[in-house]
Amino acid sequence: MGTHLPILLELVNKSLISRSTRGGRYEIHELLRQFAEEQLKRSGELAAALGRHSAFFVAFVNARLPILQSRNPQAALDEIQADFDNIRQAVLYFLKQPETGAISALEQISDSLRVFFEAEVHFSASVRHPGLPYLSLRLFFAARDQFSADAEVIFRAALDRTATSETEATLREGLADALQVRGECDAAGREYEQARRLLPETQFAVQARLLRKHAQVFDSQRRLSEALALLADAEHMLSRETNRDETWWQEWIAIQNSLVSAYFFLGDTQAIGERADGIRTVVDRYGTPALRFDFYTSGNMIELLKNQFVVTDRAMEYARLGLGAALETGSLLKISIGHFRIGLTYFCLEQWSEAESEFQAGLAIADRVGNILAQTLCTTFMATMFRRCLQVEAVEHWATVTLQIAGSAGIDLYLAAAKANLAWVDWRRGQTRRAVTLAQEAMDIWERVSPRYPVRWQAQWILLGHALREGRLADGIDYGRSLFGQQALNDQVMRPLSKAISAWDSGAEDDALTHMSLVLSAATVFGYL
Secondary structure, rough: OOOOOOHHHHHHHHOEEEOOOOOOOEOOOOOHHHHHHHHHHHHHHEOOOOEHHHHHHHHHHOOHHHOOOOOOOOOHHHHHHHHHHHHHHHHHHHOOOOOOOHHHHHHHHHHHHHHHHHHOOOOOOOOOOOOHHHHOOEEEOOOOOOOOHHHHHHHHHHHOOOHHHHHHHHHHHHHHHHHHHHHHHHHHHHHHHHHHOOOOOOHHHHHHHHHHHHHHHHHHHHOOHHHHHHHHHHHHHHHOOOOOOOHHHHHHHHHHHHHHHHHHOOOOHHHHHHHHOOOOHHHHHHHHHHHHHHHHHHHHHHHHHHHHOEEEEEEHHHHHHHHHHHHHHEEEEHHHHHHHHHHHHHHHHHHHHHHHHHHHHHHHHHHHHHHHHHHHEEEEEHHHHHHHOOOOOHHHHHHHHHHHHHHHHHOOHHHHHHHHHHHHHHHHHHHHHHHHHHHHHHHHHHHHHOOOOOOHHHHHHHHHHHHHOOOOHHHHHHHHHOOOOOOOOOOOHHHHHHHHHHHHHOOHHHHHHHHHHHHHHHHHHHHOO
C-alpha cells in the first residue's frame, strides 16, 4: 500500500512477492514473511509494527462505515472481505493489549464490523471466504466449523476484562447470538435479558432490538405466547424513540417480520394479514437484503397458510425472492432457510424430487454453520416427504435425526413432529401400541406449544386409524374432523372422509363406516397411515 509500481515489479522479478488473482493485489511469500517476522522480533520492533498494522486496519474498516450503512454496501463489503485476515489480526492484537487504548481501538472498529457482519454473513461464515474468523467487542464471532464454541470462548474471555456496563451489554448480546445459533436457547435468552438490564431504558432502539432478539429465541422454540409478549414490549419500546431514521425503520421491519412468524405458527391468518399489509411499502423504502429476505420468507408463509398450503404463483415467487435476497446478504444461515422455503413449497406441490434437492441443499449449509433451526426444519420435512413416498427406513433415519436435534435444542414443535413420524414407522411395522403412544405424545406437545400447528395430521392419522381398528367409529370421525383446516391433503383421501362425516352427522352409521374404510385404504396408499 503506497509502494511505487517499479519497486513492486522488481520484487516480483526477484520472486519476493507475487501477483494475486484477487483484484490485482500482491502477496509476500510465506517464507519471506516468516523471515521478516523473525527479524522484527530480534530487533525488538515487532510490537510496534503490529501496532501500526492494527491501527491502520482499524481506520481502514471505520472509513467504510458510511458505505456499509447505505443501501448499496457491496463495494465496502468486497474491500473488507479482501483484507479479512488483516482485520482479524488487528482485532486479535487489540484484544491482547491490557491498556485502555486497546479498548478504545476496539470500540472504534466495533460498530463498523457489526454492520459489516450483519450485512454480509449474519452469524455465519462468508460464502466467498468460508470460515474466516473475526471478532470485536460488538462483533458476532464466526469460525470455520465450530462457530458457537469459538464464539463463546472469545466472548466469555472478553467479558472477564470488561470495564463498562455498555461494553458488557454489547458482549452479552454477541454471546447470546452465538448461543442461539448453537441451539442453547435458554442460555441465549438469559444473556439478552442481562444485556438489557445493563443498559439505560432510554436507549429505546437498542432495548427494542434486544427484546426482539429474545422473542426470536422463544419463536425458535415455538414458545409463541412468550414471543408475542416480548415483541409487544419491543414495539412499545421502539415507539418511544423520537429519532426515526433509517436504522429505526429497519428495526421496525424486523419486529413486524418476527410478529408475522409468530402468528404464522399460531395459525392466526387475520393477525398476519393485518401486519403484512403495512410492511411492504416500508420494506421497499428501507429494507436491506436481510430484511427483504425476512419479508419474502414471511410472505411465502402467509401465502401457504391462508391457502391451506395449496401453492399459488405468489407463494413460489416469494420463496424464490427470499432465496435471492439471502444470496445477496451472503448469509449462509439465511441461504439455508431460503432453500428450505423453496423445498417446502415443492413439498406442498408434491414434487418430491425438487423438494428433496432443496432440503438437502439447505441442510448441507445448515450443518456447515451449525444452524440448528434450519437443520430441524429440513430434517423434519424430509422425514415427512419420505413418509409420503412410503420409504420407511428413510423416515426412521430423518425422524431420528430430528428427534436428537430438536430434543437437545428444546424445539418442541419439531420434537413432536419427529415423534409423529416415528409413530408412522411403528404403525407400518405393526407395532401399534408404540405407534399410538408416540402419536399421543406428539399431540400433547402440540396442544401445549401450538394447538393450531397446520401439520398435526402427522400424528392424527395414527390415532384415527387406531380408533377405527378398535371399532371406535365416533372417535375416528372426531379425528377426521380435526384434519380439515390444516395443510390440504390429497383429494382422494379427503373426499371419502368428507362423505363419512356427512353420513355420520345424518345418522347413517353404516354408510359412515363404509366411507371410513375407503379413507383408511387411501390414507395408507398416500403415506398418511
